Amino acid sequence: MSRTVYVNGEYLPEEDAKISVFDRGFLMADGVYEVTSVLDGKLIDFAGHAKRLQRSLDELEMAAPCTADELLEIHRQLVRVNEVEDGLIYLQVTRGAADRDFAYPEDAEPSLVLFTQAKPGLADNPVAKKGIKVISIDDIRWGRRDIKTVQLLYPSMAKMAAKKAGVDDAWLVEDGVVTEGTSNNAYIVKDGRIITRQLSNDILHGITRAAVLRFAAEAQMKVEERAFTIAEAQDADEAFITSASSFVMPVVEIDGAALGAGTPGPVATRLRDIYLDEMRKAAV
Template sequence: MSRIVYVNGEFVPFEAATVSIMDRGFLFADGIYEVSAVLGGRLVDNEAHLARLDRSLGEIGIRNPYPTEEWIRLETELVRRNGVDEGLVYMQVTRGAFERDFAFPPAETEPTVVMFTQAKTVARNPLAERGAKVITVPDIRWKRRDIKSVALLAQVLAKQEAAKAGVAEAWMVEDGFVTEGSSSTAFIITGGKVVTRPLSTALLPGITRLAVMRLAEEAGLTIEERLFSVEEAFAAQEAFYTSASAFVMPVIDIDGHELGDGKPGALTKRLRALYLEMAGA
C-alpha cells in the first residue's frame, strides 16, 4: 500500500503528489516547515510546533492556511492513514505558485501546503544508548535563524560534513561560540549546570529545547542560558543535543575530544528519561 501524503487540501498516494514548478518554495525557498514526532500513534508536543509554525509564517508574511485545530485534525488523519506508530510528521507551507518574480505574488495567491509522514525509531534509538559524536563547522547561515525556513543549504552542507566524518551531527560555530546543531539545539553540562545559548535571531527557538529546559528545572537542575565556546564544550562534563527527531541525544565526542568516560552522562540520561516519560514512551 502506497504512503499517503497531503497536498493542497487532498490526501493522495505518494506517487500522485505534485507541486507546480512555479512554486516559490521550489524557486526561492520561500516557505516554512515544521516537524512533529509521533509516539504510540500520538503527536508529541505538537501544539508548540504549530505555534512556532504560525510565528515563522508571520515573520515572512505568509498567511497561515489553517487554524491550529485543523492542523491537528489533518496531522492526526495523516498518521492514521499511514498507520504510523513511531516517527515524524513533516509540514511545509510556501507562498504558493506564481510566475517567477522576486517580489511577492498577489495577496490572493494561495499558499502551498504539503504534509507527509516518516516511520522512524525515535524513542528507542540505539544511538542514544552509545552516545553521538559531533564535529564543529563554521556557521554560514543567514541572520534570521529564528525563522524555520525551508532554505536549508547551509545545514545540508553541515550534515554532509558530519556524514563524511562518520559522526551523527555538526555543531555550527560563529565567532568561536557554538550557535546550534545543523538540525538540533546544542547543550553542555559543566559545573553541574545545564548550559545552552540564549534565544535570539542567531538560532531557532527549539521546541524540544524548551520542554527539556522545563523538565530540568522541575528536576531541580540549574539552567544557564549563555554563550559557550568550542573549547568550553571540549572540557564539559557532558553534552547533548535536542530535536523533535532525536529527543535528548547524548554527545560523547566533539571534534575527537572525548567527554567524560566516553559514555552518555548520568544527567543527560536522566533528562532523556524525563522527556520520554513526558512524551508517553
C-alpha cells in the same frame, strides 16, 4: 503500499502528489516547515509546533493555509491512514505558486504539504545508549535562523561534512562560539549546570528545547542560558543535543576530544527519560 500524503486539501497516494513548478518554495525557498514526532500513534508537543509555525508565517508575512484545529485533524488523519505508531510528520507551507519575481506575489494561495515517515522504535534509538560524535564548522547561514524556513542547503552540507569526517553531526560556530547543531540545539553540562545558548535570531527556538529546559527546572537542575566555545565544550563533563526527532541525544566527542568517560552522562540520560515520559503523557 505507498503512503498517503496531504497536498492542498487532498489526501493522495504519494506517487500522485504534485506541486506547481512555479511554487515559490521550489523557486525561492519561500516556505517554512515543522516536524512533529509520533509515539504510540499520538503527536508529541503538537501545540508547540503549531505555535512556532504561526510565528514563522508571521515573520515572513505569509498567510496561514488553515487553522490550528484543522492542522491537528490533518496530522491525525495521516497518522490513521498510514498506520503510524512511531515516526514523524513533516509539514511545509509555502507562499504558493506565482510568476517568478523577487517581490512577494499579492494573490498567491499558500501551499500546504504534509507527509509521514514511519520510524519504528523511534524512542528506543540505540544510538542514545552510546551517544554521538560531532565536529565543529563555521556557521555561514543567514541571520534569521529563528524562522524555521526550508532553506536547508547549508545544514545539509554540514551534515555531509560530518559524514565525511566519520562522525554523526556538526556544531556550527560563529564569532568563536557555538550557535547550534545542524538540525538541533546544543548543550553542555559542567559541574551540574546545563549550559545552552540563549534565544535570539541566531538560533532556532526549539520546541524540544523549551520542554527540556522546563523539565530541567522542575527537576531542580541548574540552567544557564549563554554562549559557549568549542574549547569549553571539550572541557565539559557531558554534552547533548535536542530536537523533535532525536529528543535528548548525548554527545560523547567533540572535534576528536572525548567528554568525560566517552559515554552518555547522567544529566542527558535523565533528561531523555523525563522528556519521553512527560511527552507521552501529554501526547495528542
